Amino acid sequence: MSETKTIVVWSRTGCHHCDEIKAYLQANKYAYELVDIEGRDYLRDILELKYGVRYVPVVEIGANGRFEAVLEKDYKRIEELVERNA
Template structure:
């Protein structure tokens, strides 16, 4: 994966799905940053504006100002998005 690709996980404390995403990315040796929405409803407002959801995890994958948001729960959705980025990279 290109050095220019970044991954951002929007998550909250106690979210097992969020933990699964982080564990998966660590296993794949992919670096990521986290945006913690715990007790930060204004961050959920941002997710609502960007993607029409208020739940987590949301994983953003992209570079520069172009990101794809993975809003579906399940590692298979994240893998599909990563595969697309790898093909385009």
């Protein structure tokens, strides 16, 4: 069974930290899926259940439904998780 690496960015409109994370991923040619939480409090509820936070950006990196999250703008940690899930 082949593992498929997935990067998910939880973001919202007008969030400059979110824009910086997305620009970083694009500059490094990492494909990602976007979850826009703008006006969707139920998505913040999901973040709170999963990671104990209601803020963005949150970057999830994993494969086959198993993800680890980066809760701060930590590019080194993003790289570590991308390499681990390559």
